[in-house]
Amino acid sequence: MKYKHALFLNPYIESHATSVMKLFPPTGLEYVAASAKGCVDKITLFDLRYEKDLTNPVNLLDFIRKEIDVICVTIGWDRQFKEICGLLSCMPQDIPLIVGGYKATEMTEELFKTCPPIKIIVRGEGEETIKEIFKGIPLKDILGISYRQDGKIIHNANRPLSNVDAILAPDRSLRNNDYRLTVNGVNVMNLTFDSVLSARGCPYNCKFCTFNLNPLGQKRTYAARSVNSVIKELKEIDAKVVLFSDDNLFTDIKRAKELCDAIVEHKIKKRFVAQARLEIANHPDLLEKMVKAGFKALLLGVESPHDRILKQLDKGFNSATIRKAFKVLNKYPIYYSGYFIYGNIGETKEEMLYISQFAKEIGVDSIACNKLRIEKFSPLRSLAENTPGYHITERGELYSDMYDYPALKKIGRTIKFSFYTPSRYVKILWKNICVTKFFTFGEVLSLSIVIPRLIVAAIKREVQKGRLVDSLKRTFLSNRA
Ligand code: B12
Ligand code: SF4
Numbered sequence: 440m441k442y443k444h445a446l447f448l449n450p451y452i453e454s455h456a457t458s459v460m461k462l463f464p465p466t467g468l469e470y471v472a473a474s475a476k477g478c479v480d481k482i483t484l485f486d487l488r489y490e491k492d493l494t495n496p497v498n499l500l501d502f503i504r505k506e507i508d509v510i511c512v513t514i515g516w517d518r519q520f521k522e523i524c525g526l527l528s529c530m531p532q533d534i535p536l537i538v539g540g541y542k543a544t545e546m547t548e549e550l551f552k553t554c555p556p557i558k559i560i561v562r563g564e565g566e567e568t569i570k571e572i573f574k575g576i577p578l579k580d581i582l583g584i585s586y587r588q589d590g591k592i593i594h595n596a597n598r599p600l601s602n603v604d605a606i607l608a609p610d611r612s613l614r615n616n617d618y619r620l621t622v623n624g625v626n627v628m629n630l631t632f633d634s635v636l637s638a639r640g641c642p643y644n645c646k647f648c649t650f651n652l653n654p655l656g657q658k659r660t661y662a663a664r665s666v667n668s669v670i671k672e673l674k675e676i677d678a679k680v681v682l683f684s685d686d687n688l689f690t691d692i693k694r695a696k697e698l699c700d701a702i703v704e705h706k707i708k709k710r711f712v713a714q715a716r717l718e719i720a721n722h723p724d725l726l727e728k729m730v731k732a733g734f735k736a737l738l739l740g741v742e743s744p745h746d747r748i749l750k751q752l753d754k755g756f757n758s759a760t761i762r763k764a765f766k767v768l769n770k771y772p773i774y775y776s777g778y779f780i781y782g783n784i785g786e787t788k789e790e791m792l793y794i795s796q797f798a799k800e801i802g803v804d805s806i807a808c809n810k811l812r813i814e815k816f817s818p819l820r821s822l823a824e825n826t827p828g829y830h831i832t833e834r835g836e837l838y839s840d841m842y843d844y845p846a847l848k849k850i851g852r853t854i855k856f857s858f859y860t861p862s863r864y865v866k867i868l869w870k871n872i873c874v875t876k877f878f879t880f881g882e883v884l885s886l887s888i889v890i891p892r893l894i895v896a897a898i899k900r901e902v903q904k905g906r907l908v909d910s911l912k913r914t915f916l917s918n919r920a
Contacts, residue, residue: 441575442509442535445479447472447613449486450512450523452494453621461488461621463634466684467540467565468513469609470636474566478573479509482613489616496529503531510536511569514543514550517834530556537572539565545654545815547585551592559586563653566606568598597655603639603662608672618678625892628878628885633678637698638663641686643716645740646753646818647780647811650686656816661690666697673707680710688713692722699728710877712736717756720764726771735877736774744797745790748783751822758797765801774875777803781854782810782837782847784819784826791850795858804870805863808854810847811837856913 449465465486472484483506485493493499503510510530514523520542530536532555539561543550547560561568562583571581578586583598611633620627640659641651651659673681689695702709711734719725719737743749746757756764768775777798781791798806812835813823823829828840838844871877878886901907912918 440478440480440573442479442573444481444483444507445472445475445509445511445573446503446507447475447482447484448510448512449484449488450514450526451488451516451519452522453488462618462632463682463684464609464614464618465513465515466609466634466636467515468511469611469613470606471511471513471539471561471565471569472613473607473610475511475569475573476607476610478570483507484613484615486614486616496526499526500529500531503534508534509573510534512536512538513540514538514546515540516542520546524550524553527554527556530554532556535559537561537569539569541654547594548592551585551587557587559584563598563655563657564600567601597657600639600653600657600659603664604668608635608668608675611675622893622896625889625896627889627893628882630680630878630882631678632680632682633676634682634684635669635672635676636684637669637688638685638690642690643687643755644753644818645742645755646751647742649814649817652816654815663691663694666694666701669698670701670705670707673702673709674705676709678709680712683711683713686714687716689715689719689722689725692725696725696728699725699732699734702732703728707733709733710735712738714738714740716740717761717764717768720767723767726768726773730771730773734773735875736776737768738776738778739803741777741798741801741803742780743783744793745786748780748786748790751783751785752780752819762801765803769802772874772876774805774870774877775803776805776807777801779806779808779854780811781808781850782842784811784823784829784837788842788850792853792857795854798858804867806854806858808851810851813837852909852913853918856910856918861914 447468449468451460453460469484472482475482487494493502512527514520527536527538535558536556537559538550538557543560544562547562550557550560559572559578562585568581568583572584578584578588579593579595582596585592585594618632620630620632638661640661642661653659711732713734715737717739740754741761742752742754744758749757765775779794779798781794794808795806813820813831814835820831823831823837829837830839831837836844838847842850872883898907901910
């Protein structure tokens with residue numbers, strides 16, 4: 440074997456986590472590590488969110504120098520990019536450092552420039568590529584990589600997307616920890632989480648979304664694993680809550696029904712969460728099967744209350760369809776979290792602020808509002824660039840002469856606080872305890888014990904961010920943009 444001991448590292452550190460960032464495993468990294476098995480003598484996988492000792496770089500580097508002869512790091516998110524570059528720059532120059540992931544693919548040039556120890560960047564999906572690197576195939580012959588040679592950066596051609604049925608599921612025995620609900624640094628209850636990817640890609644083409652495009656602009660054609668292989672993976676999972684991280688688990692309705700039936704037939708008792716499109720409301724028989732199979736929560740892209748914006752985003756439905764869909768959805772004991780986008784091209788402040796009112800009207804249980812982002816291959820890029828008064832930052836943030844970035848942030852806080860009133864938190868608890876029964880009695884009891892600690896942690900966070908007074912004012916007095 441070319442290498443003896445490979446380290447697969449998720450470099451994110453969440454010691455002062457502000458939210459639920461420690462909930463799920465690093466799926467992409469786990470897929471690549473599973474694929475590398477058999478091509479290296481030993482694999483160690485560290486998720487720094489859970490490796491307290493190793494968050495000290497001295498300890499991590501000490502371990503690497505003693506044990507490791509190849510390092511593989513994932514960079515999937517915008518967050519902590521500078522900190523991760525700092526860590527990678529300290530890695531030993533004599534141990535090959537391979538980096539991959541969504542963000543690494545997007546930022547290939549910058550990473551080579553700022554982190555001298557990086558030898559290879561794997562662009563796009565990495566399962567086949569890592570095997571070829573570990574087998575010692577000459578770098579010039581490996582598709583989908585960029586690498587250093589004689590002081591230059593060489594970019595090889597892109598790798599065609601691979602067949603999903605040939606990809607091995609993550610090897611959960613490589614984990615050193617369970618994944619748990621941690622809010623503001625407080626371990627909330629004895630509830631464990633995992634995620635399963637049952638398909639890759641999405642056949643829709645919503646204009647704001649690059650989910651189904653990799654950062655190379657390659658569209659991932661929708662490709663689903665067989666129901667049997669998903670059931671086999673589910674049977675190996677100990678965690679109580681499983682997130683299907685597919686872009687939309689219900690793309691193929693017939694397959695989704697088969698999956699629900701198979702979950703019941705195999706007596707798999709989990710609480711499932713999935714990402715979905717609103718069209719699921721057109722299939723009450725599927726919704727019934729989902730409830731029987733244990734689906735407790737859906738993450739739904741609602742995006743906007745305004746038909747003009749929904750059309751601009753090419754979402755494929757309008758506000759009347761949204762209202763109609765929620766009338767059906769709200770008949771089922773499922774928790775609905777709606778994603779909304781604000782700061783759209785031509786959107787006024789009043790239109791943005793209407794999001795919270797609309798969310799209450801349709802009966803969604805919680806909302807997540809994000810500012811419109813224009814990523815490198817976003818189909819909205821030309822519209823944004825050609826609309827006078829609109830600007831895109833290098834990080835893909837969109838703002839306008841009318842609403843600069845701080846103004847948009849303020850609007851975002853107003854939307855959030857007008858939706859999340861104290862009574863909303865009570866409703867959320869009631870829905871999860873009494874309606875969907877997401878939490879068991881014992882879990883609710885342990886939740887009530889940590890509630891004071893959660894409040895203290897939330898206050899500490901607001902103090903750190905210098906916005907405690909503003910948050911209290913918005914919650915209890917007046918919430919103005
Ligand atoms: C499921 C999902 C989630 C789940 C996470 C589940 C989990 N297990 O982590 C949830 C709902 C919690 C989530 C939350 C968020 N998400 Co999200 N999420 C996704 C989604 C839809 C799928 C991710 C996935 O599992 N992909 C499948 C795996 C197999 O692909 P992959 O991770 O890219 O890995 C492959 C390659 O990149 C490569 N690779 C990866 N690592 C490595 C390492 C090496 C060494 C090598 C060689 C190769 C390699 O090989 C892998 C296998 O082929 C993606 C969109 C998408 N379709 O990719 C967005 C996405 C990753 N999320 C995104 C964002 C912004 C977020 C949030 C910040 C949203 C928010 N505002 O709160 C949070 C942050 C959470 C966090 N942990 O920090 C963005 C990231 C953009 C960016 N550059 O930052 C994406 C790309 C969507 C988008 N276009 O906006 N998300
Ligand atoms: S927003 Fe959802 S449905 Fe639309 S293209 Fe993206 S993943 Fe598919």
